[in-house]
Amino acid sequence: METRAAILDGVGQEWKVETITLDPPKAGEVLLELVGSGLCHSDEHMVTGDMVMDPDTASALGLEQFPFIGGHEGAGRVVEVGPGVTTLEVGDHVVLGFIPSCGRCPSCSTGKQNLCDMGAFLLAGRQVSDMTARHHRHDGTDLGIMCCIGTFGEHTVVNEASCIKIEKDIPLDKAALVGCGVTTGWGSATYAADVKAGETVVIVGCGGVGMNAVQGAAMAGAAHVIAVDPVEFKREQAQVFGATHSAATMEEATALVMELTWGQMANKAIITVGEGEGALIAPTMGIIGKGGRVVHTSISPINDTEVTMSLFDLTLMQKELVGSIFGSANPRHDIPRLLKMYREGNLKLDELVTNTYDLADINTGYQAMRNGDNIRGMVMYNH
Numbered sequence: 001m002e003t004r005a006a007i008l009d010g011v012g013q014e015w016k017v018e019t020i021t022l023d024p025p026k027a028g029e030v031l032l033e034l035v036g037s038g039l040c041h042s043d044e045h046m047v048t049g050d051m052v053m054d055p056d057t058a059s060a061l062g063l064e065q066f067p068f069i070g071g072h073e074g075a076g077r078v079v080e081v082g083p084g085v086t087t088l089e090v091g092d093h094v095v096l097g098f099i100p101s102c103g104r105c106p107s108c109s110t111g112k113q114n115l116c117d118m119g120a121f122l123l124a125g126r127q128v129s130d131m132t133a134r135h136h137r138h139d140g141t142d143l144g145i146m147c148c149i150g151t152f153g154e155h156t157v158v159n160e161a162s163c164i165k166i167e168k169d170i171p172l173d174k175a176a177l178v179g180c181g182v183t184t185g186w187g188s189a190t191y192a193a194d195v196k197a198g199e200t201v202v203i204v205g206c207g208g209v210g211m212n213a214v215q216g217a218a219m220a221g222a223a224h225v226i227a228v229d230p231v232e233f234k235r236e237q238a239q240v241f242g243a244t245h246s247a248a249t250m251e252e253a254t255a256l257v258m259e260l261t262w263g264q265m266a267n268k269a270i271i272t273v274g275e276g277e278g279a280l281i282a283p284t285m286g287i288i289g290k291g292g293r294v295v296h297t298s299i300s301p302i303n304d305t306e307v308t309m310s311l312f313d314l315t316l317m318q319k320e321l322v323g324s325i326f327g328s329a330n331p332r333h334d335i336p337r338l339l340k341m342y343r344e345g346n347l348k349l350d351e352l353v354t355n356t357y358d359l360a361d362i363n364t365g366y367q368a369m370r371n372g373d374n375i376r377g378m379v380m381y382n383h
């Protein structure tokens with residue numbers, strides 16, 4: 001069939017919206033009609049080159065990262081199932097997890113679906129079943145797909161391992177957000193940081209992911225939730241999601257936390273800035289007190305290895321610095337759980353989407369993200 005999708009041809013390029021050819025689903029795969037896709041910052045790392053493998057590594061692995069269809073925060077309806085699909089049928093509503101969860105590998109079978117072995121294929125751009133492409137340009141060129149799903153397209157073909165079936169009364173455009181930003185941010189606070197009632201929590205960077213870390217920390221009962229962001233609009237909006245205080249810089253936040261905690265400093269800090277950088281670690285480790293934990297959720301340039309921090313402080317203050325992918329959540333458990341909280345009025349999703357765009361205007365949406373205008377922008381498909 002033919003459908004429209006946004007393609008990236010290389011580092012530094014704009015997204016190009018084209019009509020593409022989509023093959024029918026093969027064994028274990030489904031064809032989806034998507035409602036829309038969130039414009040997460042992670043796709044931007046492909047544009048800037050921060051998440052692009054060096055050519056030698058890529059060719060050693062037999063991978064071609066470009067051209068590819070972006071997008072990894074989507075939801076839609078199943079319109080066709082391939083042979084051997086047992087968990088889905090035509091008409092089902094699904095959220096696409098940006099990490100597949102096979103349910104059988106060592107990580108999946110021990111409650112760490114966010115670390116599923118199939119995650120090894122996230123940047124491979126091909127179907128996890130046989131490493132071939134279902135998406136093609138009109139000239140026949142194979143197209144990769146971001147995170148095994150490629151949600152910047154009106155339709156896509158994915159493995160059933162990437163699909164989380166959800167209840168049909170949940171609006172699919174809201175559900176899409178839970179495929180990445182919501183669960184990543186919320187889980188960074190509730191699982192990775194393990195925020196407890198009464199704690200002081202600092203969220204550094206309040207975009208689509210960080211705003212949900214604010215929401216998660218508040219829901220976990222934090223007494224003080226300090227939202228740090230240079231953009232005033234983000235600091236204001238953070239209050240809607242439960243922030244008790246805000247600061248424009250780490251210096252300002254450090255002085256504020258010092259005063260709020262009478263010098264004990266924060267229990268937890270979560271880094272969700274657009275581009276992670278080694279230089280941010282020392283001030284963030286400095287804002288937590290004894291026994292505190294810093295969670296690093298931001299993605300940093302793939303080849304960066306420099307981090308500055310006090311190892312003396314790390315040891316003697318018994319601090320922790322941990323990474324987190326997908327908020328350390330289990331997609332098959334947490335995506336339906338978060339949507340249930342939304343239905344019951346306990347999780348904010350409507351307030352996250354600042355602007356929606358037609359697929360043709362995806363570059364405008366990403367420029368708005370760079371300008372700090374959106375908590376989350378979304379491209380919407382009109383079927």
Ligand SMILES: NC(=O)c1ccc[n+]([C@@H]2O[C@H](COP(=O)([O-])OP(=O)(O)OC[C@H]3O[C@@H](n4cnc5c(N)ncnc54)[C@H](O)[C@@H]3O)[C@@H](O)[C@H]2O)c1
Nearest residue numbers: 041042184205206207208209229273274297298299325326
């Ligand atoms: N670990 C994961 O599983 C995972 C999943 C999704 C996204 N991410 C990453 O999380 C990060 C955030 O994604 P997003 O979609 O929310 O991005 P975003 O662009 O929507 O938000 C980033 C926010 O950080 C703020 N910011 C930038 N520099 C800052 C600084 N020095 N101090 C404080 N705030 C600062 C910006 O103003 C913006 O509000 C990205 O690096 C993204 O790739 C990681």
Ligand SMILES: [Zn+2]
Nearest residue numbers: 040042180181
């Ligand atoms: Zn994302």
Ligand SMILES: [Zn+2]
Nearest residue numbers: 102105108116
């Ligand atoms: Zn698995």
